[in-house]
Each structure stands twice: as structure tokens, then as C-alpha cells.
Amino acid sequence: MSDNAQHSCFHCGLPVPQGSHYHVVIKGEDRDMCCHGCQAVAQAIVDGGMESFYEHREGPSRRPEDLIPEQLEKFDLYDQEKLQQNFVEVDDANVKTASLILEGITCAACVWLNERHVKALPGVLEFQVNYSTHRARVRWDDSQLQLSDILRAISAIGYIAHPFDTSRQEEIYKKERKLALRRLAVAGLGAMQVMMLAAALYAMDYDVGVDEGMRDFFRWISMFLATPVIFYSAKSFFVTAWRDIKSKQLGMDVPVALAIGGAYSASVYTTIFGGPDVYFDSVCMFAFFLLTSRFLEMGARHRAGQAAEELIRLLPAVATRIKDGNEDIVSVDELSPGDVLLVKPGETVPIDGHVIEGVSSVDESLLTGESMPCLKNIGDELTGGSVNVESPLTMEVDRVGEDTVVSGIVRLLDRAQTEKPSIARLADRVAAWFVFAILLIAAAVAYWWWQHDPAHAFAITLSVLVVTCPCALSLATPVAITAATGTLTRTGLVTTRGHALETLAKATHFVFDKTGTLTQGRLHLADVKTFNSMSKEQALQLAALLESRSEHPVAMVLNKAADKPAALAIDSLISTPGKGVEAVIEGEVYRIGNLPFVSELAGDPQGFEIHSTVTSVGMCRGNQWLAVFELEDEIREQAADVINQLKRSGIKVALLSGDAKEAVSNTAQQLDIEEYLYAKTPQQKLEYIRQLQADGGVVAMVGDGVNDAPVLSGADVSFAMGSGTQLAHASADMVLLSEQLDHLVRGVSMARKTLTIIKQNLGWALGYNLLALPLAASGMIAPWMAALGMSTSSLVVVVNALRLRKN
Amino acid sequence: MSTLYLLIPLAAILVIIAVGLFLWSIKSGQFEDMEGPGFRILMDDDEDLIPDDAKVKKKDSENKESNDTPD
Numbered sequence: 001m002s003d004n005a006q007h008s009c010f011h012c013g014l015p016v017p018q019g020s021h022y023h024v025v026i027k028g029e030d031r032d033m034c035c036h037g038c039q040a041v042a043q044a045i046v047d048g049g050m051e052s053f054y055e056h057r058e059g060p061s062r063r064p065e066d067l068i069p070e071q072l073e074k075f076d077l078y079d080q081e082k083l084q085q086n087f088v089e090v091d092d093a094n095v096k097t098a099s100l101i102l103e104g105i106t107c108a109a110c111v112w113l114n115e116r117h118v119k120a121l122p123g124v125l126e127f128q129v130n131y132s133t134h135r136a137r138v139r140w141d142d143s144q145l146q147l148s149d150i151l152r153a154i155s156a157i158g159y160i161a162h163p164f165d166t167s168r169q170e171e172i173y174k175k176e177r178k179l180a181l182r183r184l185a186v187a188g189l190g191a192m193q194v195m196m197l198a199a200a201l202y203a204m205d206y207d208v209g210v211d212e213g214m215r216d217f218f219r220w221i222s223m224f225l226a227t228p229v230i231f232y233s234a235k236s237f238f239v240t241a242w243r244d245i246k247s248k249q250l251g252m253d254v255p256v257a258l259a260i261g262g263a264y265s266a267s268v269y270t271t272i273f274g275g276p277d278v279y280f281d282s283v284c285m286f287a288f289f290l291l292t293s294r295f296l297e298m299g300a301r302h303r304a305g306q307a308a309e310e311l312i313r314l315l316p317a318v319a320t321r322i323k324d325g326n327e328d329i330v331s332v333d334e335l336s337p338g339d340v341l342l343v344k345p346g347e348t349v350p351i352d353g354h355v356i357e358g359v360s361s362v363d364e365s366l367l368t369g370e371s372m373p374c375l376k377n378i379g380d381e382l383t384g385g386s387v388n389v390e391s392p393l394t395m396e397v398d399r400v401g402e403d404t405v406v407s408g409i410v411r412l413l414d415r416a417q418t419e420k421p422s423i424a425r426l427a428d429r430v431a432a433w434f435v436f437a438i439l440l441i442a443a444a445v446a447y448w449w450w451q452h453d454p455a456h457a458f459a460i461t462l463s464v465l466v467v468t469c470p471c472a473l474s475l476a477t478p479v480a481i482t483a484a485t486g487t488l489t490r491t492g493l494v495t496t497r498g499h500a501l502e503t504l505a506k507a508t509h510f511v512f513d514k515t516g517t518l519t520q521g522r523l524h525l526a527d528v529k530t531f532n533s534m535s536k537e538q539a540l541q542l543a544a545l546l547e548s549r550s551e552h553p554v555a556m557v558l559n560k561a562a563d564k565p566a567a568l569a570i571d572s573l574i575s576t577p578g579k580g581v582e583a584v585i586e587g588e589v590y591r592i593g594n595l596p597f598v599s600e601l602a603g604d605p606q607g608f609e610i611h612s613t614v615t616s617v618g619m620c621r622g623n624q625w626l627a628v629f630e631l632e633d634e635i636r637e638q639a640a641d642v643i644n645q646l647k648r649s650g651i652k653v654a655l656l657s658g659d660a661k662e663a664v665s666n667t668a669q670q671l672d673i674e675e676y677l678y679a680k681t682p683q684q685k686l687e688y689i690r691q692l693q694a695d696g697g698v699v700a701m702v703g704d705g706v707n708d709a710p711v712l713s714g715a716d717v718s719f720a721m722g723s724g725t726q727l728a729h730a731s732a733d734m735v736l737l738s739e740q741l742d743h744l745v746r747g748v749s750m751a752r753k754t755l756t757i758i759k760q761n762l763g764w765a766l767g768y769n770l771l772a773l774p775l776a777a778s779g780m781i782a783p784w785m786a787a788l789g790m791s792t793s794s795l796v797v798v799v800n801a802l803r804l805r806k807n
Numbered sequence: 808m809s810t811l812y813l814l815i816p817l818a819a820i821l822v823i824i825a826v827g828l829f830l831w832s833i834k835s836g837q838f839e840d841m842e843g844p845g846f847r848i849l850m851d852d853d854e855d856l857i858p859d860d861a862k863v864k865k866k867d868s869e870n871k872e873s874n875d876t877p878d
Contacts (some may be wrong), residue, residue: 108846
């Protein structure tokens, strides 16, 4: 096996660890797998007769282990009638339809694999995946299988599916897109025909032999074709312009509506009563090009919205309520103070309250940033959002709704969000001035020509309005940002707010949270010290045996670290929450747990010092110490590298944590971060960021927990980790789905490149306008030339921005 | 020249038909997924339709190809 050590996993492409024994026979060849998860997924694919997937896919798949969140176990909840009302359509008695978001789709082969796999399930009537949006629509017979069966089947082949509420966003997007496409179709086809006729009309100007009847006939047909373009396709410009005028603002659409409306009316007048020129071609072309750029922009906006929606899980907070001895699952909204709830191990505490029965450890890391679970006894406070780790707890509800701790944090978040500096608003104000200037210049030009050459005054004013159309200017920023966010999304950095990239490019400070951000957020075995001639392997095997029935995070780490549990028979086993486990094996008493618990039996340990930065777990047999395991929250692989690179690019780095001093300073030292703050509440964290901002800094914050949410919101630009809480996702501007910290550095360099492109674009657009304006004002540009020039200018801007899509 | 009086309206009618078709295709959802259908036809669902003697040959060449895929 040793020569295989550097092989990559056939399924996910990650290196296969040394001595790995996972493999699957695919198309007659034995393929190495890196882990149990990949093996299971690959086996499911082979068993389903879908090996061809591996030939068609374009790159390695996602490692299934990474994408199994805790909700995998909660699929059953989606079967509840009450919950299904939100997202399921019932066609007739048993046939139901739902929309799903599919995660993990990377290429067309993934779509094929999912469709084949799900369609093969008995009871699935229809399953279709949209490759562009990663959404799927499933129709199934509820009497044959449940929705949770479908979701589970999808996770068996390595993808994650969760239903979503289409009424919220998807339907609106679909309608918007269809309307925009219809307008585009009418404008495009109309413009083509009108332009063809216009070419003939221009030719007639030079040919005296053509009779007026033919010219008028061409004009009438042009009008007939242009009318739907104006009244259907260009309607939106008039509507927005009217809204702007009513609210006494000047938007981009005001000059656009003025130019289109004016040129069309003048052309209609000329057609009916006769005159020198019609501008139907210019109007249609102008409307078509504008609609095209708006359509592209809309597509980008939708994609960003969809990315944001993927983060929202429909699964509501539910609680198990005990009433008259019966357990029943209710929504958290229905709870009232005094209700008695059961919280099983692994479940999230749904609401604030206190323990009335049971003892267990509770993980509050998402709320406080503290990485170790803390012990809860009868009477102790429980905070909604923390996770019960060890054994069942019965709790009584104390506070609901607005009064809970999490609600308090949400309120803080709302405030931070409204106080956020908005670059977008500034851009709007600049645009308003620009439009005002255009209208002023157009009016001046019209007045001057009216005095000197009334016959050409209209055509020239029209040219000025069209040529100075702020199209390229308004496209300059959104197109560049769209191209850049598209590229970043493909690498796993999702942008949920438009301004994020612009701000990121200017960031002067990067502030990191510790637990779950710079560290993995889970413990790993750092060191094993053994006593009394016990080998490390033996110690681990024994520990794994003792902890084999425990769900505590420490136990999980020890179980994973051992290759197999020791082959001994346990006579009896007692678990004491918050302390450890005591077992009797072959007549001898063993203990594993925290040091005081073990010392009770074995006396104070000799010959080793206790580090406060690590979690120590002791193990003894009778009064004999056997081993001490040191566990710590592992720092992410790329963390040191990323911080180094950020510093080198001139960004100051700080560490901000709710965790205790030793743990924070230790991490800061390892990562070479000079500035660190520990034991901070969300409020204090926010104040720190405000201080940096007051000193002129542009702060980027990276975090993952509920406690980070207000800070994420208060920072100029913020990142949430993909595994973080929903609240963190909602408050962050970007989400690091890939969990790879080095993508932050890539994000920064991409943001800076984007800013350069935006500056180039703005420079070009302004330069073009300044150059074209005098030419148009002096009457050297015909309206159709102006329309062409305007669209070429927009095209240059778009093509320049598309350079960001490479790599 | 006078034939233009017939041909131009004819062209206009054709445009109206084209717009109608376009609107119909938008309504029937043909523009909802612009990427997927192109790939869909490339996926082989016909493994079991290939005669056995032809299959052996194909498998060899496929294996060679699939060796290159994971990187």
C-alpha cells in the first residue's frame, strides 16, 4: 500500500492517507478512496449502475464527509404535513410537487447522476434538474415514498438537497426573467426590421428618383413595427422615469425616456404630416441595446439572490414538548413560558430556559465562542441556539420571542445593518447629478440650434441625449462586479451583497474570529502521554473502548484517533456527564475523563505539567495512571499562510474572540498575530470595530457564530464560514462555502483587480462621453450614429469586465 | 419597384409570426435552463443497448480515458 500513499482519491481528488484501506471497483478497476464517505458514495453510484458518471464529470466531486451537516438526521421533519404547507403543492390525493436546492453540482454529469438516481426510486413520478440554477423539481407519489426518502437518496450519492419556498423569491425571479425576455424579443426583432427599412430610407435620401409615396410607405411600416417596441418593450423606462420624477429624483431613466419618447413622437408627427426625417431606427436600436444590458444585469442580480437563498434552510426550529406525559413536536413559535421540553443529545436547545431534569454538557460555542462544552446541572440556565452534547435534558421555558438572548443579538444586528455605510447610495447621488448635467446640456444645445438652425435643432438635441446616455457609465461597475463574483462563486466564495467587492479592495484591516474560523472549531488529539510502560496505541485503543458509547466531542476524537477499540469485555459502565466514564473490565475499575475525576481514584498525577491551552483527558486503572490525552482545537491548515499573505499585501490583521485569554494568545502566537483581544462580548467586539472605523480603517471581518453576527454586520465587509450559523450567513456580505481560508486572499486580489477594471471602465465611459458630446452638439453626429456609438461604448465596457472571468 | 408594396408587408407579417413563436417558446420555459439541455444529449443512457461484442472494445478505451480524469 505504501506506494499508493500519494495517490488521490478517485472520487473527491484529495490525497489518500497512508495505510488507507478504502476502495471501490469501478468499471472493472480497483480505485482507491480517501475515506469512508467517498467509499459509500462511490459504491452507491456503482450499485445503481451509474458508473458512466465518472467518465463524464469534469472534475473531482465534493468530499461527502464535508457536506454532511446535522440536518441530515432531520430529513424526517420535512415529511410533516404542517411544515410541508410552506413548500409542497398537492396535485391530487397523493401526488405532491416540491422544489429543491441541490448542493454539490459541479458539472453536467452531476445533473445526469442525480436525475437517473432519483428517477429510479419507486414512487418518483418526475425529477428534473436545472443545470443553470442548481434547482430541481420533484413530483412524487406520497403513498409510495416520503420526501425524506428522496432527500436521503440524494445524499447517498454525495449531494445535499433541501426544499425551498418558491413563493419567496423563485417565482418572482421567473416572472421577471420571462417579462424581460419577452420585451427583449419584441425589441430585437422589431429593431432588426426597422433598421432594414431605415437603410432603404437613407438610400432614398441620396436618390432623387424615388417617389414620395414609396418613402411614406416605408415610414408607415416602420412606425407600425416600432410602436410595439416603444409601448411594450420600452415601457419600463417610462415607468421608472415617471416614478423618479414623482419622487423628485433624477435617475438614469429620465434622459432615456425623454430621448425615446421625444424621438418617437417627432417621428410619428413626421410620418403623418410629412417632414425631413424619421428616427424609428435609432429609437428601436437604443431600446434594444439598453434592454440587453439591463437583462444581463438582471441575470447577475438573480444569481446573487439565488446564492443567498441557498444559505437559508427551510427547516424551522422545532421543539419536543412534553405535555401530560406525551411527547410531541411543535414549532418554536408556539411555545410559551412554563412549557416543559425534552432536548435529546445532539439536538439544539430551541429556546431560553433552565434545566429541570438531567445533567449534560452543552456546547455554547456558536453563542459565546467558547470552544469546550460546559456542564449544565438542574437549575442551570440554557440558552437557545446551544447544542446538547451528552445526555437528554428536560427543560422549562423561561423566555420566548423578543426576550431571548438570540433575539437580543438579532436586534443588535439590525441596528448594525442600518448604520452600515452605503457606497451604493453615493453612486446614486453621483448619477443624479450626471443626469441633471446631461439634461441641462441638451436643453442648452436645443436652445442654441433653435436660434441658429431650427430645421436641425431636433435631430441634434436627440443625438446629444442618445450619445450621452449614461449606459456605459451605469454598466461600468455592475458588469465588472458580476464577472468577478461569478468567478469567485465558482471557487466557493459566495457574494451576497453588491458592494462587498468594492469595499474589500479597500480593506485596511482584517479581523478574525478564533473558534471555527481560524481554527477548525473541533478538537483533535495533539499529544498522548503514557505512564507505566503503556504504548500510545494501547492507550488509545483502551480509551476508545471506554468511550465507545459516549457522544461527547472528546470521546469522538479519541474514538477516531484509535485504529480499533481494545478487544476486552466491559462488565459495567457508568457515565457521569461533565466528568467522564467509569467502567469495570475483568474485575478492575477504569476511569477516563477530566483530570479531577481521574485524580479522585488514582491520586495526583506525577511527572507532567498541565497546559492551560489544551484540554487534558486522563485515564487510570484503579490507582494507577495510564495516560493523559491532550486535545486542542486545531488551527486550519492555511491559516498561517493566509495571515502572512494578508500582512504582506499591507493589511493589518487582528484576532477578536470571546474565548479565554490563554487559548486566544496561544493561537495568536502560533499564527504570528500581534493584536488580539479575548473574552469579548458581541457588544464589545462591535465597539472595537467601530473604533477602527473611526480611525479611518476599512474593516473586513471573518467569523462564524451567532455572537459574531452583529460584528459581521458592523464591519465594512464581512465573511462568514460556510459551516457557520444562519444568522452569521445572513449578516455577512460574503460566505466562504469552501471553508478554504486561502480563498480570502484570492478574494482580496480579485477585488483589487475588479476595482482597477471599474476605474478603467468609468474612465472610458466618461472619456467617450466627453469626446462625443461636442461632436453631437455641433451637429456632426446623426441620431443613428449616436445610438451605434453609445452601444459600442457599452460593449467595450462589458468586454473589458469579462476579462475578470478568466482564472 | 411596386412589388415592394407586397413584399414589405409580407416581411412585417413574418416578423409578427417570429415574435409569436418567440413568445410561445419563452412561455413554455425553453429559456429557463440555457446550459443543461446541451449537455443532456451527451450523457450515455444506452449502455444496455450496446451489443456485448461491441461493448468490450469500448470499455478498454474508456478505461484509458478515465485514468486521466481525477486531477
